[in-house]
Amino acid sequence: xxxxxxxxxxxxxxxxxxxxxxxxxxxxxxxxxxxxxxxxxxxxxxxxxxxxxxxxxxxxxxxxxxxxxxxxxxxxxxxxxxxxxxxxxxxxxxxxxxxxxxxxxxxxxxxxxxxxxxxxxxxxxxxxxxxxxxxxxxxxxxxxxxxxxxxxxxxxxxxxxxxxxxxxxxxxxxxxxxxxxxxxxxxxxxxxxxxxxxxxxxxxxxxxxxxxxxxxxxxxxxxxxxxxxxxxxxxxxxxxxxxxxxxxxxxxxxxxxxxxxxxxxxxxxxxxxxxxxxxxxxxxxxxxxxxxxxxxxxxx
Numbered sequence: 001x002x003x004x005x006x007x008x009x010x011x012x013x014x015x016x017x018x019x020x021x022x023x024x025x026x027x028x029x030x031x032x033x034x035x036x037x038x039x040x041x042x043x044x045x046x047x048x049x050x051x052x053x054x055x056x057x058x059x060x061x062x063x064x065x066x067x068x069x070x071x072x073x074x075x076x077x078x079x080x081x082x083x084x085x086x087x088x089x090x091x092x093x094x095x096x097x098x099x100x101x102x103x104x105x106x107x108x109x110x111x112x113x114x115x116x117x118x119x120x121x122x123x124x125x126x127x128x129x130x131x132x133x134x135x136x137x138x139x140x141x142x143x144x145x146x147x148x149x150x151x152x153x154x155x156x157x158x159x160x161x162x163x164x165x166x167x168x169x170x171x172x173x174x175x176x177x178x179x180x181x182x183x184x185x186x187x188x189x190x191x192x193x194x195x196x197x198x199x200x201x202x203x204x205x206x207x208x209x210x211x212x213x214x215x216x217x218x219x220x221x222x223x224x225x226x227x228x229x230x231x232x233x234x235x236x237x238x239x240x241x242x243x244x245x246x247x248x249x250x251x252x253x254x255x256x257x258x259x260x261x262x263x264x265x266x267x268x269x270x271x272x273x274x275x276x277x278x279x280x281x282x283x284x285x286x287x288x289x290x291x292x293x294x295x296x297x298x299x300x
Contacts, residue, residue, distance in 0.1 A: 034079075041075060044068050084213070088144075106137045106216075112156050112181045113250045119161035120220050120229055121243030129224030130165040131175040131203045133188065136254060138214035140177065149174055149188035156181050165222075175206065175219075193235070200237070201225070207232035218253055220246065 025038060048064040051057055076083065116132065123130045133140070142148030150171060154160060156178060164186045165172045174187035193208035200208070207219035212235035219232040221239075230239035231249055241249070 037075065037078075041068075041071050044071060106135055106139075106180055108134070108178075108180055108254045110251070112178075113247060113254060115156050115158045115161070116178070116220060116250055117243050117247035119158045120222055120246055122158070122162060123165060123222045124227040124229050124243065127224060127227040128165055128167060128222065129172070129203060130161075130220070130222040131190075131206060132161070132220040133175050133177050133190070133207075133210060134218050134220070134250075134254070135177065135179045135184075135216070136218065137216040140179075140210075140214065140217060144210075144214070145188050146191055147174070147187070147189035149177065149185040151185050152176075152183045153185075154183050156183050195235070204230060204232070204237060208235055208237060211235050218250075220250075 022042065044064065045068055048061070048068050051061045051064055055061075116134070120130065120132070152164075160183060161176065163169065164176055164183075171187035175190055176186045177184040177188050190206035191209040191213065192202070192205040193212055195208060197205065201223070203221050203223070207221045207230070211217060211219055211232045215234050221230040221232065221237075222228075223230070228240040229243065229246055230237055231241060231246060232238075233253065238249070
């Protein structure tokens with residue numbers, strides 16, 4: 001009686017752990033194609049377990065085991081970036097990031113979104129290159145970068161961002177790291193992506209590289225050659241965009257509510273409207289005359 005009770009308890013614990021692991025995997029997968037691959041792989045694993053436990057089919061069991069092994073190797077190659085990120089999170093003990101539970105320090109308000117969009121619009125207008133990394137819950141640490149930069153730890157503002165990316169300052173070539181409503185560091189050197197090397201410049205490759213490794217961070221990029229605004233998210237680059245479009249994307253990604261001043265036509269948000277109109281006119285003029293040149297962009 002006691003032995004059967006222990007067996008039932010083990011089965012219950014096993015089922016709970018398996019269900020928890022499955023929920024964690026499915027919660028972190030957002031791309032439909034990746035979700036289909038994961039479902040198919042878990043189905044094969046479940047089938048192999050069922051055949052080995054309840055059916056006396058040795059040949060079928062061997063074939064299914066070989067198929068599961070081949071699929072495991074294939075998925076390890078396809079998901080090498082995701083698996084590396086998972087091992088990094090487990091090795092550093094960042095379980096809150098793994099569970100998708102960002103802390104309060106990563107949450108930005110509407111004022112921070114407005115400052116980012118306004119600074120990016122003014123930098124784009126003056127054609128000053130810029131790269132801003134916004135940590136939304138990946139808990140980026142100095143060891144995640146090639147060079148951690150210079151600590152700033154200051155409140156986020158448009159004027160401070162413009163000063164950090166001034167061409168005569170020593171920190172303008174690196175990236176600025178933003179967490180919540182504060183600027184953490186500047187002059188950060190990011191790992192580069194291997195995709196689109198012939199199409200994009202260094203800033204865009206750096207933005208793609210960090211967002212490929214950490215899915216809960218985004219990068220705002222301003223091209224030094226053309227002044228084009230871009231937003232990198234999960235290894236994808238959306239460009240060209242206007243400052244008003246950038247503000248919408250930042251608000252959606254960061255979950256920041258619309259500021260009351262912007263709804264009434266006053267406050268900080270109202271100052272970005274002329275910049276947004278200028279950006280839209282610039283993008284339209286570039287599209288009409290065909291001035292965008294990928295080779296020129298890659299030389300920055």
